[in-house]
Amino acid sequence: MANDTIIRFDNVTKSYNSNTTVLKGVSFELERGKFYTLLGPSGCGKTTILRIIAGFEAPTTGDVFINSKRVNNVPANERQVNTVFQDYALFPHLNVFENVAFGLRIKKVKEAEIKARVAEALKFVNLAGYENREITEMSGGQRQRVAIARAIVNDPEVILLDEPLSALDLKLRTEMQYELRELQQRLGKTFIFVTHDQEEALAMSDEIFVLNEGNIQQSGTPVDIYDEPINRFVADFIGESNIVDGVMLEDYKVQFAGKVFDCVDGGMKQNEKIEVVIRPEDLHLTTPAAGKITVRVDTQLFRGVHYELSTYDKDGNEWLVHSLKQAEVGAQVGLDFDPEAIHIMRLNETEEEFDARIEAYTNEV
Amino acid sequence: MKFKPKATFSPYLLWIVLFVIAPIGLIFYYSLLDLNGDFTLANYRNFFTPAYLTMTLTSFWYAFLITFFTLLIAYPTAYFLTKTKHKHLWLMLVIIPSWINLLLKTYAFIGIFGLYGPVNAMIEVFGFDPTQILFTDFSFVFVAVYIFIPFMIIPIFNALDKMNPSLIYAARDLGASAFTTFRRVIFPLTIEGVKSGIQVTFIPALSLFMITRLIAGNKVITLGTAIEQQFLVAQNWGMGSTIAVFLILIMFASMRLTRKKKRGGRA
Ligand SMILES: Nc1ncnc2c1ncn2[C@@H]1O[C@H](COP(=O)(O)OP(=O)(O)OP(=O)(O)O)[C@@H](O)[C@H]1O
Numbered sequence: 001m002a003n004d005t006i007i008r009f010d011n012v013t014k015s016y017n018s019n020t021t022v023l024k025g026v027s028f029e030l031e032r033g034k035f036y037t038l039l040g041p042s043g044c045g046k047t048t049i050l051r052i053i054a055g056f057e058a059p060t061t062g063d064v065f066i067n068s069k070r071v072n073n074v075p076a077n078e079r080q081v082n083t084v085f086q087d088y089a090l091f092p093h094l095n096v097f098e099n100v101a102f103g104l105r106i107k108k109v110k111e112a113e114i115k116a117r118v119a120e121a122l123k124f125v126n127l128a129g130y131e132n133r134e135i136t137e138m139s140g141g142q143r144q145r146v147a148i149a150r151a152i153v154n155d156p157e158v159i160l161l162d163e164p165l166s167a168l169d170l171k172l173r174t175e176m177q178y179e180l181r182e183l184q185q186r187l188g189k190t191f192i193f194v195t196h197d198q199e200e201a202l203a204m205s206d207e208i209f210v211l212n213e214g215n216i217q218q219s220g221t222p223v224d225i226y227d228e229p230i231n232r233f234v235a236d237f238i239g240e241s242n243i244v245d246g247v248m249l250e251d252y253k254v255q256f257a258g259k260v261f262d263c264v265d266g267g268m269k270q271n272e273k274i275e276v277v278i279r280p281e282d283l284h285l286t287t288p289a290a291g292k293i294t295v296r297v298d299t300q301l302f303r304g305v306h307y308e309l310s311t312y313d314k315d316g317n318e319w320l321v322h323s324l325k326q327a328e329v330g331a332q333v334g335l336d337f338d339p340e341a342i343h344i345m346r347l348n349e350t351e352e353e354f355d356a357r358i359e360a361y362t363n364e365v
Numbered sequence: 366m367k368f369k370p371k372a373t374f375s376p377y378l379l380w381i382v383l384f385v386i387a388p389i390g391l392i393f394y395y396s397l398l399d400l401n402g403d404f405t406l407a408n409y410r411n412f413f414t415p416a417y418l419t420m421t422l423t424s425f426w427y428a429f430l431i432t433f434f435t436l437l438i439a440y441p442t443a444y445f446l447t448k449t450k451h452k453h454l455w456l457m458l459v460i461i462p463s464w465i466n467l468l469l470k471t472y473a474f475i476g477i478f479g480l481y482g483p484v485n486a487m488i489e490v491f492g493f494d495p496t497q498i499l500f501t502d503f504s505f506v507f508v509a510v511y512i513f514i515p516f517m518i519i520p521i522f523n524a525l526d527k528m529n530p531s532l533i534y535a536a537r538d539l540g541a542s543a544f545t546t547f548r549r550v551i552f553p554l555t556i557e558g559v560k561s562g563i564q565v566t567f568i569p570a571l572s573l574f575m576i577t578r579l580i581a582g583n584k585v586i587t588l589g590t591a592i593e594q595q596f597l598v599a600q601n602w603g604m605g606s607t608i609a610v611f612l613i614l615i616m617f618a619s620m621r622l623t624r625k626k627k628r629g630g631r632a
């Protein structure tokens with residue numbers, strides 16, 4: 001265990017009642033000062049993980065360490081962790097200033113220092129001058145920002161953010177993404193950020209944990225996860241992708257859509273059945289003669305930056321294409337792609353097996 | 366479509382005039398009459414004599430005691446009710462006794478507290494002599510508290526139930542101990558419920574007279590019993606009405622004291 005590890009989960013499970021297990025053996029290590037994101041669909045256990053870190057729930061089995069100290073039985077108010085709640089949980093009987101000052105008052109910080117720190121925190125979330133507003137007089141987005149200010153003002157070691165930007169409009173949301181990321185880097189604190197928006201996760205994180213049904217499916221940097229999804233779930237969840245069945249003939253040779261292609265993956269059995277992922281933006285429109293696969297354009301949507309084409313090959317596989325050029329609905333077109341654009345996923349491969357294989361065949365080269 | 370306020374409101378207006386304004390007017394009118402039916406301020410002068418002032422004070426004291434003990438029992442009960450699995454069922458069970466006629470419950474207590482009742486039977490089992498429980502201050506406050514508890518629980522339960530539970534997590538998250546969380550978050554957020562509970566307990570407790578009669582055996586003289594005596598025993602309607610006027614004034618004052626305040630500021 002690296003000594004700059006701040007939080008460690010050791011095979012943590014959580015069940016609320018005997019027949020459902022919400023977390024099914026979650027292990028991870030988080031380093032001090034990084035921005036982590038828990039990404040996954042609704043109900044996969046993201047909030048539960050945060051609640052266990054914050055101390056509102058104890059794990060059913062397994063251990064949780066903060067700063068190398070086992071904290072399974074340490075109550076929430078004795079942990080150096082602050083939370084931005086999914087429903088903000090602002091105190092309705094207190095105004096903005098007193099909400100933000102709540103934690104400092106409990107620590108009996110001097111009045112002058114409280115004033116200064118609250119003002120600074122509110123300034124950070126663009127709410128300077130709102131000190132005397134009642135919570136009921138704030139919009140949803142403003143409340144969210146008060147909640148962020150209330151957490152950061154305490155200067156905790158770890159800040160847990162449970163979908164803190166979900167109520168904001170797109171513009172403010174993007175702005176806050178930049179600002180949160182900047183704040184995290186400025187403060188050097190560990191942020192654990194929960195979202196089910198993959199773009200947000202990719203844009204903000206040092207490391208992403210993709211969760212599904214109480215299991216970590218994959219963890220890694222945004223680029224790793226985007227480029228090398230370990231399975232169909234991750235590939236699907238982390239942006240749109242084309243997933244087709246294929247066969248790995250030998251290292252660097254893969255067969256799918258009725259043809260054999262060069263690729264950059266290896267380390268599998270000969271003639272192993274696999275799944276192939278190609279991202280829609282890696283497919284380029286060309287003439288049928290110049291393309292590697294020929295497809296028919298079924299529908300076309302204008303998405304602002306690009307056109308999104310839904311096309312089908314002769315076997316009936318759907319290929320989504322993001323193209324800057326417009327195509328003609330019903331036309332036969334060719335699709336071209338680089339060998340690097342082909343990502344191979346083995347069926348039922350775990351994260352450890354995946355890492356071991358990548359290591360092994362990259363060393364060979 | 367034109368809204369016709371007069372026609373729509375007239376039944377309510379009539380009701381209010383007949384049953385609210387007219388009685389208050391009558392009480393005020395009678396309070397200005399002496400035994401012979403002549404106008405006088407003597408009743409008011411009388412009220413400020415030590416006898417009546419002491420009575421007012423005892424009345425307040427008992428109402429305060431009753432409200433205090435009711436709150437002391439009702440708040441934790443309401444709190445634990447909100448934590449139970451079938452909280453609305455439990456609340457229902459707590460409320461049901463309040464539907465039973467007050468007189469019936471009072472008679473039940475006469476039986477329970479009586480010299481040959483179950484409480485004294487218990488005392489004898491432990492080898493003590495039977496004691497007089499009825500007609501004591503204790504039994505009076507006990508029965509009154511018992512009767513008011515459901516009325517105090519309901520508004521407090523509602524206030525607690527309405528509170529967002531993540532506020533408690535938020536307070537704990539920000540470093541508050543269980544007690545601080547109660548003092549700074551839970552209690553302030555349920556204070557309106559407590560105030561309503563106090564209103565429905567304190568004001569009726571001031572004018573209790575039947576329980577005073579039956580349980581306290583007229584040892585405890587409150588404003589309620591005084592009014593009853595002036596009207597039914599002394600036949601002095603003027604003095605009875607004067608006490609009633611003061612009772613009404615006290616009610617308005619206590620309602621003002623417990624009314625909603627604007628939110629904000631420090632906890
Ligand atoms: N107190 C509880 N009692 C029983 N089940 C619970 C409790 N809290 C959460 N769950 C269940 O645990 C699962 C995971 O919940 P969790 O709140 O962690 O999901 P989430 O990933 O945060 O979802 P979302 O994105 O919708 O917020 C859900 O199926 C939920 O129904």
Ligand SMILES: [Mg+2]
Binds near residue numbers: 162
């Ligand atoms: Mg959640």
